Structures are given as C-alpha cells and as structure tokens.
Amino acid sequence: MAPQYKFTYLDTRGLGEMCRYLFKYGGIDFEDVRIKRENWPQHKDKTPFGVVPILEYNGKVVGQSLAIARYLAKKVKLVGDNDWESLEIDATADTINDIRIKLIPIIMEQDTTKKQALLETLKKDTFGYYLPRLEAGAQKNNGYLVLGRLTWADFYFSTVSTMFDIVTGEDILGSYPNLKGVRDKVHALPAIKKWIEVRPKSDF
Amino acid sequence: MAPQYKFTYLDTRGLGEMCRYLFKYGGIDFEDVRIKRENWPQHKDKTPFGVVPILEYNGKVVGQSLAIARYLAKKVKLVGDNDWESLEIDATADTINDIRIKLIPIIMEQDTTKKQALLETLKKDTFGYYLPRLEAGAQKNNGYLVLGRLTWADFYFSTVSTMFDIVTGEDILGSYPNLKGVRDKVHALPAIKKWIEVRPKSDF
Numbered sequence: 001m002a003p004q005y006k007f008t009y010l011d012t013r014g015l016g017e018m019c020r021y022l023f024k025y026g027g028i029d030f031e032d033v034r035i036k037r038e039n040w041p042q043h044k045d046k047t048p049f050g051v052v053p054i055l056e057y058n059g060k061v062v063g064q065s066l067a068i069a070r071y072l073a074k075k076v077k078l079v080g081d082n083d084w085e086s087l088e089i090d091a092t093a094d095t096i097n098d099i100r101i102k103l104i105p106i107i108m109e110q111d112t113t114k115k116q117a118l119l120e121t122l123k124k125d126t127f128g129y130y131l132p133r134l135e136a137g138a139q140k141n142n143g144y145l146v147l148g149r150l151t152w153a154d155f156y157f158s159t160v161s162t163m164f165d166i167v168t169g170e171d172i173l174g175s176y177p178n179l180k181g182v183r184d185k186v187h188a189l190p191a192i193k194k195w196i197e198v199r200p201k202s203d204f
Numbered sequence: 205m206a207p208q209y210k211f212t213y214l215d216t217r218g219l220g221e222m223c224r225y226l227f228k229y230g231g232i233d234f235e236d237v238r239i240k241r242e243n244w245p246q247h248k249d250k251t252p253f254g255v256v257p258i259l260e261y262n263g264k265v266v267g268q269s270l271a272i273a274r275y276l277a278k279k280v281k282l283v284g285d286n287d288w289e290s291l292e293i294d295a296t297a298d299t300i301n302d303i304r305i306k307l308i309p310i311i312m313e314q315d316t317t318k319k320q321a322l323l324e325t326l327k328k329d330t331f332g333y334y335l336p337r338l339e340a341g342a343q344k345n346n347g348y349l350v351l352g353r354l355t356w357a358d359f360y361f362s363t364v365s366t367m368f369d370i371v372t373g374e375d376i377l378g379s380y381p382n383l384k385g386v387r388d389k390v391h392a393l394p395a396i397k398k399w400i401e402v403r404p405k406s407d408f
Binding site for chain 2: 048049050051055057058060062063064066067068070071074075083084086087088090091093094095098101129130133
C-alpha cells in the first residue's frame with residue numbers, strides 16, 4: 001500500500017528535516033518527495049502559498065513546517081500531556097524559530113566582509129543572548145529543552161542547531177553541554193540514528 | 205478574587221491584542237499588564253527571552269504570542285475538532301505571521317524614500333501574492349479563513365490586517381470582500397465589540 005502521507009520539500013534538510021525525523025521516530029510511512037532547486041519554479045505555484053514544506057494526506061494539502069511538525073508530534077506522542085505543557089513546548093519551538101530566522105540574512109549575504117560582520121553580531125547578540133538561557137533551561141529539565149523529557153521542541157532544536165554550525169563553521173554548542181546533550185540524545189534515538197545513516201546527503 | 209492569568213505586553217495592541225481578544229471572547233478574567241515603551245528596558249530581563257507578550261499562570265511564565273494564543277484558543281473552543289483541523293488552523297496562523305513579518309522592516313525604516321520603495325514591494329509582492337489566495341480560501345470557507353467557521357486564525361488575521369492599513373495608510377482589504385468580512389465578523393462579536401470600545405487607546 002502506498003504511504004498515506006506525502007511530504008514535499010526541497011532536496012535538502014533545512015526546514016523539512018524535523019518533520020522527516022518525526023515520521024521516522026514514530027515509524028509512520030511517508031513519501032519523501034524532494035524537489036531539486038532548479039525545478040522549484042515550476043512547483044512553487046502548486047503549493048498553497050508558494051512555500052514548502054507541504055504535507056498531503058487524504059486529498060488535502062497544507063503547509064508550514066512548525067504546524068506540520070506539531071501535527072506529527074501529536075501522532076508520535078511528543079507533545080504535552082495537557083494544554084499548559086503544550087504551550088510550553090510551542091513557546092520553546094517558537095523561540096528556536098526566532099533564532100533560526102536570524103540566520104537567513106547571513107545565508108543570503110554575498111559580500112564576504114558584510115557576512116563576517118553579520119556573523120559576529122549573530123554570535124554575540126543572538127547566540128550570546130539565547131543560548132545561555134536555553135542551556136539553563138536544559139540543565140533544569142533533565143537534559144531536555146522543556147518538561148524534563150523528550151518533546152518535538154528537542155527535534156526542532158537538533159536540526160536548527162546543526163544549521164548554527166554550518167553557517168558559522170564553528171562548534172556553537174561546544175560551550176553549552178546541556179544543549180549539546182539535547183542534540184546528541186535526539187541523534188542517538190535508534191530510528192533517527194538509522195535515518196541519518198541512510199538519508200540523502202545534502203550540504204544543509 | 206484576583207485573576208488567575210496575568211498577561212504582560214507593551215501599552216499597545218500589536219502582538220498582544222489577539223490574546224486579549226481571546227480572553228475577552230471567552231470571558232476569561234485576566235490582568236492586562238501594559239508596559240510603557242520607556243519602562244521596557246528594566247522589564248526586558250524579567251521575561252524568559254527578552255520579549256513580550258508573556259503569560260503568567262499558577263506561578264509559571266511563558267512567552268510567544270502565537271503559542272499563548274493557541275493555548276487560550278483551546279480554552280475558548282476556537283481550535284480544531286481533530287488534529288488535522290488544528291493543523292489547518294495553525295498553518296493559516298503561520299501564513300498570517302509570514303505576512304506580518306514583512307511589515308517589520310518597513311516600520312523600522314526611517315528614510316522616507318526607502319520606506320516608500322519598501323511599501324510598494326509590500327503591496328505588490330506580499331499583499332499581491334498572499335491576499336488573493338487567502339480571499340479565495342475565505343470565499344470557500346463560509347466567510348472565515350479556514351474550516352468554514354470561526355477559529356483563532358480569524359482573530360489573528362483581524363489584528364494583523366489592521367496593521368496593514370496602519371502601515372500603508374490604505375484600506376488594504378478594500379478589494380477583498382471576503383477577507384474584510386472575516387475582520388468585520390470578528391470585530392462584531394459582542395465581547396470584542398465591547399472590548400474595542402473600552403480598551404486603552406494606542407496608535408498601533
């Protein structure tokens with residue numbers, strides 16, 4: 001039987017990888033559709049709002065990576081046990097997203113000198129502000145970001161913090177042992193470990 | 205008895221107003237704490253990640269407007285009846301947020317000529333792309349953004365689309381009758397109508 005879920009993203013990890021982790025973690029079969037960058041223009045107008053990832057299921061299609069991840073996390077039981085717990089996870093994911101958004105102008109910048117200046121600001125003002133606070137949270141939460149246990153916020157952090165290292169060329173979590181532990185624990189989950197070994201290779 | 209919920213934001217509507225609407229809609233008592241811009245520096249470090257709004261409840265504190273709104277929407281029954289419906293609402297809210305984010309560089313720009321150029325791009329590329337698609341959705345959904353009924357995505361759209369008009373000085377929804385209808389319906393809800401009459405006045 002063909003998979004019920006069709007998940008479409010670019011042929012990269014990027015914003016799609018967290019959702020792929022959730023499918024793999026829960027053992028949910030899905031069609032992993034990957035659009036090559038050069039073919040994106042002819043796919044763009046087939047999406048609801050011109051962006052990917054999108055999720056198709058039961059004849060319906062919907063976009064937005066965080067919304068899809070939250071949906072999948074419910075299926076694989078990585079959400080809160082009550083509304084307040086879900087709020088804490090959602091807020092953590094949105095905070096990770098606030099950090100992720102700061103990477104975009106740096107990735108887009110072509111001028112080497114300007115890029116270097118942006119990188120310094122990123123490390124000082126963004127990482128220097130957020131990461132000690134997230135680290136203190138992880139220390140209080142049994143080595144997870146929130147609720148003292150594995151949630152989909154940890155999955156999101158694992159993929160976004162990998163981008164930190166790619167964008168800067170540095171081991172950004174090196175001085176944050178608890179945050180590094182969050183990522184290591186996600187990557188050591190058997191289903192994720194196996195997926196990382198077999199997934200298509202891409203630069204980011 | 206003092207309200208169980210304490211909601212803190214700046215002394216503006218901005219990102220906080222959707223949450224205030226949800227409290228009012230559901231008749232949930234809350235302390236509406238408003239920080240004046242000039243007092244923000246001494247409040248910033250009392251928040252989890254240096255931003256507002258924040259919600260305090262039962263000795264706990266959490267940030268992120270969309271996460272708080274989703275939590276409140278559960279309390280007042282403006283969420284999905286199942287996981288897929290909630291995904292559709294969440295994706296719609298995130299799409300509205302994608303539009304909102306495009307307003308920020310324009311609000312920040314001080315140079316009149318540059319601001320004008322950014323405004324033209326906003327109207328052509330952002331509003332011109334998203335609004336016809338959202339309008340078609342509202343037409344298919346009984347005059348609501350999604351699911352054919354009132355959800356918290358409509359609340360978010362009402363507050364964000366009001367910012368469209370403030371930033372441009374134009375009636376941006378004028379050529380989108382269904383979207384204008386979404387906003388009008390939210391603002392005509394008795395509890396919201398009453399709140400709009402009595403709420404503290406602010407420019408945005």
